[in-house]
Amino acid sequence: MKKIFLISFLFVSVICFAQDAVKFSSMNHSFGKIKKGTPVSYTFTFTNTGTRPLVVEVATAECGCTTPDYPKQPIAKGAQGKIKVTFNAALSGVFHKTVTVKFANIDTPTTLSIDGEVLLPKT
Numbered sequence: 001m002k003k004i005f006l007i008s009f010l011f012v013s014v015i016c017f018a019q020d021a022v023k024f025s026s027m028n029h030s031f032g033k034i035k036k037g038t039p040v041s042y043t044f045t046f047t048n049t050g051t052r053p054l055v056v057e058v059a060t061a062e063c064g065c066t067t068p069d070y071p072k073q074p075i076a077k078g079a080q081g082k083i084k085v086t087f088n089a090a091l092s093g094v095f096h097k098t099v100t101v102k103f104a105n106i107d108t109p110t111t112l113s114i115d116g117e118v119l120l121p122k123t
Contacts, residue, residue, distance in 0.1 A: 021050030022103060024110065031116030034089055041086040044112050048075045055104035059083055065090060066097045066114070085114055092118045 029042040048054040053074035061068055067086045075081040085099050096115040103110070 021048065021106060022054055022110070023047045023049045024112070027110070028113045028115075029085075031087070031114065033117050033119050036089055036092050036118050036121055039086055039088050040116075041084055042114060044083045044085065045080055046075075046083070047080050048077055051077060053077065054081070056081065056083070057102045057104050059099055059101045061085075061099050062097060065095075066099065068099045068101075070101070083112065085112065087114055087116075089118045092120045094118075 024044060024046045026044065029044070031040050031042070034040050053076055055074045056070045056072075059068035059070040065088045067088075069084040069086070071081045071083075083099070083101060087095070087097060094115075094117045096113065099112045099114075101110040101112060
């Protein structure tokens with residue numbers, strides 16, 4: 001019984017540690033109304049709140065209209081990292097796009113989102 005309790009405690013501790021290893025200042029951004037054909041970018045900032053360097057394995061967008069740029073080097077304990085997300089605004093209309101960020105040694109990916117409305121140019 002003690003063995004099962006100890007294993008369960010360690011498992012929960014690892015999960016809690018992983019979830020606390022990175023903290024984003026914001027996970028959503030609204031661009032509001034933007035002009036068609038004018039790309040827009042937003043930089044998401046995060047802090048490594050863990051006890052060891054934090055590595056972004058990959059950041060992927062749900063479509064080709066959104067491009068994430070993420071650090072390729074480890075982020076030191078207590079340091080900040082940035083993920084820049086650019087939306088190309090090629091089509092008019094309301095949009096909601098997500099970027100999935102996978103960190104090394106953290107099982108659950110983080111989802112960042114952007115939204116807004118692309119307006120037709122005035123004629």
